[in-house]
Each structure stands twice: as C-alpha cells, then as structure tokens.
Amino acid sequence: MKTPSSPRFRYTAVLSAAAALAALLIGASQIGVDGKPATDATTTTTVPAAPSAPEASLFAGLAQRGGALGSAQAPVTLVEYADLQCPYCAQWSRDTLPMLVENYVKTGKLRIVFRGLAFIGPDSDKALRTVISAGERDHLWDVVHGLYLNQGPENTGWVTDELVRELAAGVQGLDGDELINARWDDAVASEIERAAQAAQTAGVNGTPAFQVGPTGGSLELVQVDSLGPEGIVPAIEAALAR
Amino acid sequence: MSERILRAASAGLAAVGAAITGYLLYARETGAELVCTTGGCETVQSSAYADVLGVPVAALGFAGFLGLLVAAVGRGEWARLGQATLALAAFLFGGYLLYIQLAVIHAVCQWCLATDLITTAIAALALLRLRPGAPAPPAAASPARPSPTAPSRAGPAGPLR
Numbered sequence: 001m002k003t004p005s006s007p008r009f010r011y012t013a014v015l016s017a018a019a020a021l022a023a024l025l026i027g028a029s030q031i032g033v034d035g036k037p038a039t040d041a042t043t044t045t046t047v048p049a050a051p052s053a054p055e056a057s058l059f060a061g062l063a064q065r066g067g068a069l070g071s072a073q074a075p076v077t078l079v080e081y082a083d084l085q086c087p088y089c090a091q092w093s094r095d096t097l098p099m100l101v102e103n104y105v106k107t108g109k110l111r112i113v114f115r116g117l118a119f120i121g122p123d124s125d126k127a128l129r130t131v132i133s134a135g136e137r138d139h140l141w142d143v144v145h146g147l148y149l150n151q152g153p154e155n156t157g158w159v160t161d162e163l164v165r166e167l168a169a170g171v172q173g174l175d176g177d178e179l180i181n182a183r184w185d186d187a188v189a190s191e192i193e194r195a196a197q198a199a200q201t202a203g204v205n206g207t208p209a210f211q212v213g214p215t216g217g218s219l220e221l222v223q224v225d226s227l228g229p230e231g232i233v234p235a236i237e238a239a240l241a242r
Numbered sequence: 243m244s245e246r247i248l249r250a251a252s253a254g255l256a257a258v259g260a261a262i263t264g265y266l267l268y269a270r271e272t273g274a275e276l277v278c279t280t281g282g283c284e285t286v287q288s289s290a291y292a293d294v295l296g297v298p299v300a301a302l303g304f305a306g307f308l309g310l311l312v313a314a315v316g317r318g319e320w321a322r323l324g325q326a327t328l329a330l331a332a333f334l335f336g337g338y339l340l341y342i343q344l345a346v347i348h349a350v351c352q353w354c355l356a357t358d359l360i361t362t363a364i365a366a367l368a369l370l371r372l373r374p375g376a377p378a379p380p381a382a383a384s385p386a387r388p389s390p391t392a393p394s395r396a397g398p399a400g401p402l403r
Contacts, residue, residue, distance in 0.1 A: 107282065
C-alpha cells in the first residue's frame with residue numbers, strides 16, 4: 001500500500017486521526033460515567049430531583065459498594081449506625097458528612113460504612129429497606145443523603161414512593177420502582193438483621209453512633225459530644241496516627 | 243536526531259509506560275496497595291473515570307503503550323504514521339484525564355502524571371520522526387527481516403494509564 005507522501009497531508013491525516021481517536025475515547029469515558037449500570041461499583045451522583053437535592057459533587061467519583069463509601073484500602077474505617085428518621089442523624093449528615101467526604105474519603109484516608117437501624121417506627125423500616133435496596137445497586141449513600149435532606153416528622157408517611165422515585169431519578173443508573181420492589185427481598189431482610197446484630201455487639205444504644213478503627217481491624221465505639229466535625233474528627237485523626 | 247535514536251528513545255519510553263500501567267493494572271486486579279506520594283492514587287483509581295465502557299483505563303493504557311512500543315520498533319512510513327497517531331491521541335486523552343483529576347475528582351495520581359509526561363515525550367519524538375526531511379530509515383539491516391515498508395500493527399489505541 002502506498003503511503004501519503006505530501007508532508008502537509010501526512011500531518012493533517014495524523015492529526016485528524018489522533019483527534020478522532022481521542023474524541024472517541026473521551027466520549028466512551030463519558031458514557032462510562034453517565035450511563036453506568038446499576039451494579040457498577042462507583043457512584044455517579046447527579047442532583048436528585050426535587051424536593052431537596054444533595055450537593056451534586058458530594059459523592060462524585062467515589063466508590064460505593066453496598067453500605068461502604070470510599071476506597072476499600074483506606075487505612076481507617078468509620079461505621080455509622082443510624083435510623084433514617086432520627087433528626088440528629090440527619091443533622092450529622094448535613095453538618096459533618098460533607099466535610100469528612102471532602103477531607104478524608106476523597107483523599108483515600110477514610111472509608112465510611114452505613115449500618116441502618118429501624119427502631120423509631122414504620123417510616124424507619126421503609127426508609128431502611130429502600131436504602132439497602134440502593135446499596136445492592138451500589139448507590140446507598142446517594143439515597144441515604146437524599147432521604148436525610150428530605151426527612152419529615154416521625155412516622156407521618158413521609159417516605160413515599162414518590163419521594164423514592166424522585167431521589168432515584170437524580171442518580172444515574174438507579175430506578176425508583178426497582179428500589180421499591182426490592183424492599184422485600186430476602187437479602188434486604190438479612191442485611192437489616194446483620195446491622196442490628198452488629199449494633200448490639202458494638203453496644204450501640206442510640207443514634208447516631210460511630211465506630212472507628214483500622215480498616216479490617218478492631219473498631220471502637222466512639223462517644224461523640226457534638227454532631228459537628230469536632231465530634232468525630234479527633235477519633236479519626238487518632239486512628240490515622242496509629 | 244537520527245531515526246535510530248528517535249526509535250530507541252520512543253521504545254524505551256513506551257516500555258516504561260507499559261511497566262507503569264502494568265503495575266496499576268496489577269494493583270487493581272489484586273487489590274494491592276498502590277505506592278503513592280500524592281495521596282490521590284486510590285481516589286483516582288476507584289473513581290467513575292477509572293473505566294471506559296467497563297475496561298480499566300490502566301488496561302487501555304497498557305495496550306496503548308505496547309502499541310507505541312511496536313510502532314517505535316517498526317520501520318518505515320506506516321510505523322511512523324501509526325506511532326504519531328497513537329501518541330497524539332494518547333496525549334490528548336491524557337490531557338482530558340488530567341483535567342478530570344484536577345477539576346472533577348480533586349485528586350491527582352502520580353502514576354498518571356508520569357504516564358502523561360511519557361506520552362508527551364513520545365508524541366514529540368513521533369512528530370520529529372515524522373517531520374519532512376527526517377533521515378530515512380536505514381536499508382534493511384537484516385535480509386531475514388520483512389520489507390521495512392511493510393505496515394506495522396500499532397495495536398489498539400489507548401489512554402496511558
């Protein structure tokens with residue numbers, strides 16, 4: 001086969017082909033982010049639809065696997081025990097979680113694990129089953145944060161199917177009806193049981209409650225006297241310093 | 243700079259790039275902890291941008307560097323064209339990934355930066371190799387080799403990590 005001999009033609013051909021190839025890769029990369037299948041391990045949070053939406057970038061680019069947020073190789077793990085109807089849990093999620101995500105999870109220092117409890121009432125159970133269903137699709141944290149931002153008065157029926165659909169619609173790869181239908185899966189019930197047993201073993205007697213320690217090692221229950229970052233950060237820093 | 247030096251330098255850089263991306267791929271597949279002084283390697287490697295259509299970017303990079311190595315070793319016009327095309331595409335895609343690290347993920351991976359630098363250097367060498375008046379490749383060094391003008395297989399293009 002003859003090769004192009006004109007220098008200008010050669011450069012034009014090379015540049016055009018390279019630009020086309022790069023554009024193809026960049027386009028494919030975007031499909032990988034925006035159209036991620038539900039079972040994929042990394043989060044692709046966009047803004048959940050109304051009513052209230054978490055910050056679009058809070059979990060962007062972070063791995064979610066089941067109830068875990070962040071790298072599995074992070075040196076320190078923080079376990080959060082929470083009831084999705086607990087107002088203090090919602091306050092912690094609003095006031096402290098974004099700071100932890102930005103400063104510790106995104107930097108690979110911390111992995112956060114959500115263990116949900118449902119002791120306040122029927123809406124707790126419905127909300128918990130919804131987020132565990134989302135966790136099975138590796139989007140638990142998107143839905144947890146969205147529910148906290150839209151938390152209603154206890155047991156008033158605020159965890160509506162409409163709210164679940166609206167939150168799911170804001171997360172690429174998540175289908176609200178799928179979440180609602182999966183609430184009664186055996187796997188969801190098993191996960192609720194596991195979290196309840198873990199809370200009992202850890203000695204949790206209120207929410208939010210936290211355990212901190214080396215990833216894969218022994219975690220210690222931390223008594224927090226503040227729902228702001230100053231309540232939990234010292235325990236995280238101490239675990240990192242070990 | 244002679245064709246021989248350009249090819250040797252390109253091949254050496256491509257081999258280093260393949261080693262780096264091979265290491266990233268190995269760490270990903272085995273769960274081994276990455277050596278990282280910038281603190282952002284895990285964040286970048288576990289981000290939504292670490293895969294392209296389900297294929298690890300590290301695997302694409304590894305394939306891309308192998309392609310660049312083949313093109314650098316190959317002789318003739320098609321090898322030069324293939325090397326320049328692949329290197330420039332990798333340079334552009336690497337620039338895009340660097341933007342993603344800085345503006346979206348807010349974390350930087352040192353290994354990705356290293357492959358970006360290698361890609362940039364290979365692209366520059368490839369353009370030098372392609373320039374008008376560049377010394378023609380020497381006549382077939384060994385009669386046993388195929389024709390120096392035979393098309394080389396640049397392999398699938400890929401990003402460089």
